[in-house]
Amino acid sequence: MDFGINGKIAIVTGGATGIGYAIAKTFHDEGAVVVINGRDQAKLDKACASIGPRAHGVVADLMTAEGATRLSDFAGGLGPVSFLVNNIGVFDVNDFFEVSDERWMEYFQHNLMTAIRISRIVMKDMLTRNDGSIVFISSEAAIRSIGNMVPYSTTKTAMLGLSRSLAELTRGTNVRVNSYMPGSTATESVETYFADLAAQQGKTVEQALADFYRDVQPSNLTQKLIDPAMHGRGVVQLMTNQAMNGLCHRADGGTIRSIFG
Template identity: 40%
Template sequence: MELKLRDKLVLVTGSTAGIGKATAISFLNEGARVIINGRSKENVESVVNELSSMGTVYGIHADVSVKEESDRLIEEINKIGDLDVLVNNTGVFTVKPFTEVTDEEWLDYYQINVMSAVRLSRAFLPKMMERNSGRIINLASEAGIKPYPELVPYGVSKTALITLSRGLAEVAKGTNVTVNSILPGPTWTEGFGQFISDMAKENGQELDAFISDYFKNDQPTSLIQRYATVEEVADTIVFIASDKASAINGTAQRVEGGIIQSIL
């Protein structure tokens, strides 16, 4: 399927690992020009070097949870050209009891998970509307609809992204700019995979058995009864960014394996 993304300029925040990196690769496979972003200059340069043989790759290190760094990122992107696709992927979570989460930690969640997307969208959405072309995709989570008691601040921040996405789609109503959120469920990334592997060893279980027990006991509503791959999430993001998905707008697109028991 030709997605017509060749030469489109794409920013994927938090793209030095995990879903973000897989998304960058998926866009490159479609011929897009991709901007790799992360907080560490060394990590950004490493990924740019790794992926440069696949197509046109730029690297801009910036902590998008900080306004001044977001402003610098925006300036650098504008020097490259008009941004066609913005993927707000940067996010953080910590497993912690609700009563132990401090005000400072709540504010950190909002700066990283929410305000990073707000700032970049505020900068690029008007220009997309002027050109009557563009895509904004915000990485939310199934936790934004199905809250977990050990991840309350994370879930609240992801609900905010879902609302932000629908609100911005309303702002761009009547144009060819679309804004959607993506809701991954449990996804097997490098870091998370190591965490689960360590947990299995601590419990004296084989990895496959440990994962099977997790979905049987903790995620029994999952229809696929496994972790999603980063490639599955990334390919969904890239499709939503394409002309083939131009009628998909203002939605919360689930990639969570059916964990949320709802027909809508």
């Protein structure tokens, strides 16, 4: 299928690993020029070599305004940015009563402010050109709030509100803003989490995963971690569908019992 993105510029924040990498790889494979960012040039170079020859890695920390400007300037130097994927995020399992104010602020900085800083620059240019598509990578935890991941759930819910609010600014234009809500995915960090959990419990990883879906996510219809490549395809489809604006696209394996999304 031709998504009509050949030669167009796509920024995928945090695109060196995990879901971000899968999205960047899909954009590249469909003909786009891809720009990813991170803090480690060596990791970026390795990711870009794997993604392909039209991939560019920029050392730019979106925890700062300077980093957002550096990323947007680099991508803009290649051409008008047609796609922005806000993918940066952190998560961990924690006790709500033990999470400090400082850690809460780190969550807001990573999961929201990084997206706000780069969107503020890129979206303004998109509106001026009357063309462009933005997606915020949220999580099933935005709807299925998780008690031992309260800061993560809270910031991912806020991301849905941010996405819809920005979509309201696109009324009558050719710019679109959506959010994408993946479920538990076989990224490096998630696989490490289950490997550590299995070791703590004296089980195999397969047993730990089976127990997770039986006890924590019994409503999940696939009963397995999602291949990140599936999210790459899903995001590109969402971002190139002119009929989709202001919505949240679920890709959670059916965990959330809803016929909407």
